[in-house]
Amino acid sequence: MKILFAIQGTGNGHISRAREIVPLLEQYGTVDLLISGSQADVSLTQEIKYRFHGFSYVFGKKGGIDFWKTFKSMDLRRFFRDMHSVPFKTYDIIINDFEPITAWACKRYKLHSVSLSHQASFLSKNTPRPKKRGLLAELILKYYAPTTQQIGFHFKSYDSFIRTPVIRNEIRRLQPQNKGHYTVYLPAVDDKLIVQYLHQLPDVQWEVFSKHQRTPYRYKNVKVQYIDNEGFNQSLASSAGLFTGGGFEGPAEALFLKKKVIMMPMKDQFEQACNAAAAEELGIPIIHQINDDLVPTLRNWVDSDEKVNIHFPDETAEVVDSLIKNFGTKRN
Numbered sequence: 001m002k003i004l005f006a007i008q009g010t011g012n013g014h015i016s017r018a019r020e021i022v023p024l025l026e027q028y029g030t031v032d033l034l035i036s037g038s039q040a041d042v043s044l045t046q047e048i049k050y051r052f053h054g055f056s057y058v059f060g061k062k063g064g065i066d067f068w069k070t071f072k073s074m075d076l077r078r079f080f081r082d083m084h085s086v087p088f089k090t091y092d093i094i095i096n097d098f099e100p101i102t103a104w105a106c107k108r109y110k111l112h113s114v115s116l117s118h119q120a121s122f123l124s125k126n127t128p129r130p131k132k133r134g135l136l137a138e139l140i141l142k143y144y145a146p147t148t149q150q151i152g153f154h155f156k157s158y159d160s161f162i163r164t165p166v167i168r169n170e171i172r173r174l175q176p177q178n179k180g181h182y183t184v185y186l187p188a189v190d191d192k193l194i195v196q197y198l199h200q201l202p203d204v205q206w207e208v209f210s211k212h213q214r215t216p217y218r219y220k221n222v223k224v225q226y227i228d229n230e231g232f233n234q235s236l237a238s239s240a241g242l243f244t245g246g247g248f249e250g251p252a253e254a255l256f257l258k259k260k261v262i263m264m265p266m267k268d269q270f271e272q273a274c275n276a277a278a279a280e281e282l283g284i285p286i287i288h289q290i291n292d293d294l295v296p297t298l299r300n301w302v303d304s305d306e307k308v309n310i311h312f313p314d315e316t317a318e319v320v321d322s323l324i325k326n327f328g329t330k331r332n
Contacts, residue, residue, distance in 0.1 A: 001029030001324075004091040006102035008145075009037030012227075013118065013249035014097045015044060017153075017166045021116065022046055024320040025095070034086065036101050052082045052101055083108065093327050096147050103145035114149040114323060118248045119271065121152030124159035128278040130270075137270030149327075151319060155252065155278050155310070163319055164312045165252035172314065174237040176257040181205040182302065183239040185232065185250060188266045191224045193290065198222045200295045204302055206243075207235045243298070246272025251279060256312050262287065262301045282308045 003025055008014040018033075022044065025031045034050035083105040088094065094113040096103050098120075106113040121127050122141045152162040184206055186194055191210035198206045199220045209227040216225040225231065236242060242254040246265025254261045263279055264287040265272035276286045285301055287294065 001092045002090065003029050003031045003093045003095065004034060004086075004088070004102070005031055006034040006036075006094070006096045006099035008098040008100075008117075009035045013247055016168060016249050017118075018044060018097065019170075020166050020168045020316055021320060024317055025324075028320075028324050029092070032091075034099065034102060036082075036099055050086055053078055093324065095323070096145055098145045100145045103147055106148075107146055112149070112327070113147040114151065114327060115145070115147040116151050116319075116323065117145075118153045119145070120147075120150040121154040121158065121162045122271070122274060123150055123152065124162060126158040127152075127154060127162070128158070128274060128281055130273040130277045132273075134270045141271065151323060154248070155255075155282060163315055165249065165256075166316050166319075167253060167256050167312050167314070170233065171253045171256060174233065174257065176237050176259070178240050179238040181207050181235070181239055182241050182243060183232070183235045184208040184243045185227065186243070186245050186264060187211045187227075188245060189264075189290070195219050195222050195224065197290070197294050197298070201299060201302065204298075207239070209235070241301070243301075246275045248275050251275075251284070252312065255282075255308055255310050258307060258309075260301065260304070260307050262298070264288070264290075282310065284308055 005018065005022065005025060007018050022031060022033070032049040033044065033046060034052070035048055036052040079101065082101050086102070086105065088102070088105050088109060088111055094102060094106055094111060095116050096113050097117045098115070103113065119141055150161055153165050154162050155165065157163060182204060184194065184198070191208050191213045194208065198208070199222050202221055204221060206222045208222060208224045209232050210224055211227055213224055214226050218224070236254060236259065237257060239259060241260030241262070242250065243262050243264070244250050244254070246263055246269065251261050251263060261279070262285045263276055265276040267289070280286050283306070285297070287297055
């Protein structure tokens with residue numbers, strides 16, 4: 001079987017999930033990997049056959065998207081050229097993790113493709129949304145990478161096609177303990193900005209992983225270093241909790257490890273607002289902006305013993321097996 005797995009390269013969640021899924025797909029045939037976007041801090045060990053610029057947002061430093069850099073990075077001409085540079089019709093199965101070039105090429109050539117992504121879960125009306133709904137944002141989630149079949153992942157199985165998170169085996173094998181520090185990963189916030197607030201809790205040790213700082217440093221009770229997969233995993237496993245953005249895989253892995261979690265979704269990023277709404281239903285505290293309330297909010301969180309108790313069974317092999325067996329019956 002010849003399989004194409006197309007992966008969104010923005011953020012770490014898509015690549016992290018692929019690290020678990022690719023070896024399972026390889027049990028069924030030859031797997032070619034396609035990645036578009038370039039904002040991930042983790043990588044795959046397998047060869048990437050197709051690497052494209054794609055469409056992706058650029059992380060800012062004040063809690064949101066850098067819209068100007070995002071706009072400058074867009075190139076429609078390159079996008080359409082890339083759409084026609086891959087022999088999509090030669091593949092038996094095309095699997096898509098929110099990757100637009102492959103999705104729109106399949107739509108153009110009337111090829112069957114299946115979403116295997118967190119974003120697919122938002123195609124259900126049952127998936128939690130914030131009180132402030134965004135019509136344009138909903139349309140982007142629906143049409144950014146359209147496919148003919150969907151399997152989604154979320155904190156809960158909100159619908160029949162939604163499964164619980166893919167937790168990597170490297171996370172499942174960790175032996176969690178509590179050494180008292182708190183791990184911080186806020187990709188859309190400059191470390192120098194967040195350090196100004198974290199050091200105001202002098203009795204708390206913080207380990208900050210930053211996209212914006214290549215040289216590690218320490219300021220009082222705050223340790224800052226560039227994000228790397230192994231270092232982050234070890235920090236998280238030995239932490240008392242995780243202070244993170246509004247992503248999905250990071251909070252899910254922290255919850256699996258029975259850690260306290262507090263989230264601060266990116267400004268003007270609807271998907272993260274949806275994740276925050278779902279997390280809040282679970283009992284996870286949400287921070288909406290960096291202001292004078294941040295320090296007392298973090299103090300309450302640090303002093304609290306409340307944790308979210310949720311079970312994420314290892315269903316990934318079952319999901320992949322079902323996808324492979326049912327793919328042919330779902331073709332147009």
